Amino acid sequence: MxxxxxxxxxxxxxxxxxxxxxxxxxxxxxxxxxxxxxxxxxxxxxxxxxxxxxxxxxxxxxxxxxxxxxxxxxxxxxxxxxxxxxxxxxxxxxxxxxxxxxxxxxxxxxxxxxxxxxxxxxxxxxxxxxxxxxxxxFRDEGTVYQYQGHIGAVPYVAAPPEAQVRELAETDLPAIRAIDRAATEWDRGLLIDALLAQSRGMVLVRGERVEAYALMRPFGRGVVFGPIMADSDDDALRVLAPLMAAQTGSYGRIDTESVTSRIADFARQCGLEVVETVTRMSRDEPWPFSTGHAPTQFALASHATG
Incomplete structure (x- = not known):
């Protein structure tokens, strides 16, 4: 034993x-x-x-x-x-x-x-x-909040004049992988490829450069939103909102590290509530996900993979 x-x-x-x-x-x-x-x-x-x-x-x-x-x-x-x-x-x-x-x-x-x-x-x-x-x-590092519920009326979130929010295209995949690597400091290429194969996504583009993205895929009772990567809360919200709006009436889930961020507030406005919390833990060295640098992960792909 x-x-x-x-x-x-x-x-x-x-x-x-x-x-x-x-x-x-x-x-x-x-x-x-x-x-x-x-x-x-x-x-x-x-x-x-x-x-x-x-x-x-x-x-x-x-x-x-x-x-x-x-x-x-x-x-x-x-x-x-x-x-x-x-x-x-x-x-x-x-x-x-x-x-x-x-x-x-x-x-x-x-x-x-x-x-x-x-x-x-x-x-x-x-x-x-x-x-x-x-x-x-394993050592405690923080709390992740699981929001779930039926998606109600979704507030409109406009893109700023200098940026465009559009559907993720196949040509965006290298940029998505690069953003994930920069945000997590981990080599998650295989995971990202697998997620992209079954997800719908939105990207925010400034000056022909992809600076934020959000994915949504079928999961459990409905859909899950994540991962969401962006340089700011505002940009994270801009790529999440169209995906959330497309699922009005469906059951949705999003896992985020905050109950006070704009993402958390937006989730509550759309009808989602915290139903469970989990503790982020690490062994040998800390997770790099919460370093505070940009880009930042605003929502997890899953509890299992981060």
Whole structure:
């Protein structure tokens, strides 16, 4: 079994491949193995809104494992998402109450940390997983607010005279990748490409230069807005507003680090409310997302990937 030092700075040894769960065992299996419906049943059992398509997307951009019994039922999951060779995030940590009460969350995280040794890691911890992540050496960095709700009347937001807001085009992709790299300081090219393949986007252009963008894609009960990257709150709002307006009457979600920003205020005006908070945490070195330099990430792509 995995051993953890007091204070949580190190996790040594390879976790056992099997885990005793009362009167039966579960085995650590690659997350690519189970049927999507088995993963969907797991997330539904804990009240998450992910669809089978959302699981398929996560598997396409990340790696991980599940706790599976002999009948093929999935009792837990954990994933990690590589960004370059030195960084990554951990997410999709789900355990059934039975697995969790027996220490299965620690066992799953042990496998994830064994697979990601040498990488700087970040994650967003729920209230249920926060203590576990603290025990494994992750440090608190801030709060992310999850806004959700049915989108009502969307206030009009005009572009300034010197800029144009338009639909994202294929020729904008190099600029989108460059903005993401500048904002996050991470190599998230594969993630951005995957997001662009299933998203609608808006860009703000000044002097033929793309300076802000926002993406929107199907997720859960409706759509999710993010990531949103811009040099200022004003520009972030300008690329978000047309996407939000196009979804009037639909169910929407946006994850942001603030409850006082213009983005947060706009979300509330459109009918979205904070339904959950998670804690941004890091291990070995801080996330670069909140450095305050421009461009800045104003909304996450997801809790799992940042």
């Amino acid at each position: 995995v051993s953890i030092t007091t204070g949580g700075d190190q996790l040594s040894g390879q976790p056992d491949a099997t885990f005793r769960l009362d009167d039966f065992k579960v085995t650590a299996r690659d997350i690519a193995e189970p049927d999507l419906n088995a993963l969907l049943a797991l997330s539904v059992s804990v009240g998450w809104s992910h669809r089978a398509a959302d699981w398929a997307f996560m598997r396409s951009v990340g790696r991980g494992l599940v706790a599976m019994d002999e009948s093929g039922r999935v009792h837990g999951s954990v994933m990690w998402f590589p960004f370059g060779v030195a960084r990554g995030t951990i997410g999709m940590l789900i355990t059934t109450p039975r697995l969790q009460s027996n220490g299965g969350g620690l066992w799953l995280m042990g496998h994830a940390l064994a697979q990601t040794q040498g990488r700087m890691l970040g994650l967003h911890a729920t209230r249920q997983s926060h203590r576990l992540c603290r025990s494994l050496g």
